[in-house]
Amino acid sequence: MKKDKVKKTLINFIILAILLAIIFFIFKNDYKEILSCIKNISPVGLLVLLCMEIIYLLLDSTACYILLRSRFPSFRFRQALGVTFLGIFGNTAAFSAGIIPLQSYYLCKYNIEVGKTVGLMNLKYIFHKSSIFIYAAAMLLIHSFAGVKIPGLMKYIYTGFGVCAVIIAFLILICTLPAVQQALLKLIERLPKTEKWNRRKSLWSDNLKSIYTESKNVLKNPSCCLKIIFVNLIKLSWFYTIPFVCIKVLGFSSPAFIQTQVLASIMLLITGVLPNAAGIGAAEFSFMLIFSAYLEKIQVSSALILYRSVTYFFPFLLSIVVFLRINRIGKNKKDN
Numbered sequence: 214m215k216k217d218k219v220k221k222t223l224i225n226f227i228i229l230a231i232l233l234a235i236i237f238f239i240f241k242n243d244y245k246e247i248l249s250c251i252k253n254i255s256p257v258g259l260l261v262l263l264c265m266e267i268i269y270l271l272l273d274s275t276a277c278y279i280l281l282r283s284r285f286p287s288f289r290f291r292q293a294l295g296v297t298f299l300g301i302f303g304n305t306a307a308f309s310a311g312i313i314p315l316q317s318y319y320l321c322k323y324n325i326e327v328g329k330t331v332g333l334m335n336l337k338y339i340f341h342k343s344s345i346f347i348y349a350a351a352m353l354l355i356h357s358f359a360g361v362k363i364p365g366l367m368k369y370i371y372t373g374f375g376v377c378a379v380i381i382a383f384l385i386l387i388c389t390l391p392a393v394q395q396a397l398l399k400l401i402e403r404l405p406k407t408e409k410w411n412r413r414k415s416l417w418s419d420n421l422k423s424i425y426t427e428s429k430n431v432l433k434n435p436s437c438c439l440k441i442i443f444v445n446l447i448k449l450s451w452f453y454t455i456p457f458v459c460i461k462v463l464g465f466s467s468p469a470f471i472q473t474q475v476l477a478s479i480m481l482l483i484t485g486v487l488p489n490a491a492g493i494g495a496a497e498f499s500f501m502l503i504f505s506a507y508l509e510k511i512q513v514s515s516a517l518i519l520y521r522s523v524t525y526f527f528p529f530l531l532s533i534v535v536f537l538r539i540n541r542i543g544k545n546k547k548d549n
Contacts, residue, residue: 250463250515258462262523265455270528272448273297276441280337283437284430285325295319295539296334302532304492305525319539331420332427339384340438344445345485346377348453349478356475366479366506373483380486387421388428394421452524453477456504459519465512476503492525 271294278293296316303312317330353370386393398421401414431437453474460467467473480496480503487495497517504513 246511247515247518250511251519253464254462254519258458262455262458262462262519263527265451265458266523266527269448269452269455269524270294270297270531272444272451276340276444276448277337279437279440279444280340280431281320281325281333283434284329284333284427285323288323288325292320292323295535298528298532298535299539300334301528302536305529305532306536315536328419328423329427332423332425333431335420335424336388336427336431339381339388340441341445342377342384342485343381344442344449345478345481346374346381347442348446348449349374349377349482352475352478355471366503369483369502370479373479373486376486377482387424389432391425394425397421449478449481450474453481455524456480456500456516456520459516459523460508460512463512463515463519465508465516468507472507476507479503496521496525 274290274293274297277296278288278290281293281296282288296319299315299319300312303315313331313334316334317327320330321327353374387397398418401417401421404410404414454470454477456477457467457470457473460473468476480499483499483502484495487498489495500517500520501513504516508516
């Protein structure tokens with residue numbers, strides 16, 4: 214087990230190093246101009262962006278709060294904040310593999326069973342993914358009616374929509390159809406019967422059963438589902454405003470607000486279907502791909518660095534503080 218974890222971590226580090234090297238070579242010839250643009254950002258502009266990201270995290274926590282409170286009436290909003298920040302910390306510090314384990318361990322302290330936690334956290338992801346698809350589809354319709362042009366990108370957009378639709382459909386079938394779950398369980402059982410694979414098989418089977426069980430319980434409450442989707446759509450609308458503000462704060466001539474909403478929604482859709490390590494790689498590629506159609510190279514590079522600083526590195530720094538605080542409180546309780 215320990216060797217597997219070390220091997221997986223090493224592979225993730227290698228992938229991350231390759232991605233960082235690629236990013237470095239993309240920006241190395243223009244870093245002086247990019248730094249010059251970033252230095253011109255006013256403290257007020259930067260503060261506005263950081264506040265926007267905090268509001269986004271609060272909205273994300275609200276969706277989590279609605280979901281978990283529907284199953285556990287004693288659940289509190291501050292606990293939802295803990296779940297959100299531990300998810301960010303697990304995604305970055307543990308290369309995505311630590312998200313659900315950290316969240317499950319945290320919720321276990323509040324007498325929420327690990328099995329239920331795994332199902333609910335996966336369900337939260339499904340709601341989030343579905344909301345991204347719904348919002349992007351709505352924006353693409355607006356794009357069509359408003360005549361917003363996205364030159365040379367439609368093939369990527371349609372590919373992103375297609376892959377995302379398949380992923381969501383598959384996840385929904387797992388949640389709602391017993392036949393699909395049973396078929397997957399049988400498929401898992403056919404995997405090799407070694408000690409390593411037996412552990413994996415047991416974990417995957419338990420996760421599948423948990424997702425299906427919790428989905429049944431949550432879907433019995435249509436009002437709760439609609440609230441979660443509504444909050445997610447508001448959250449995404451707010452999040453898609455951040456690139457628009459980034460470009461404005463840098464002093465560049467940005468696409469119109471509605472154009473930026475369309476572009477940002479498609480950017481996140483494409484990001485979600487691309488491989489990444491610790492959340493790095495896919496977002497940078499998607500941002501450059503989408504916004505390069507409207508901004509010059511130096512402008513889009515500067516906007517990307519500011520955008521990722523606000524939406525990736527800043528929340529990660531906050532998540533470290535939250536993780537250390539939760540860890541310290543847990544140790545104090547053990548000592549007492």
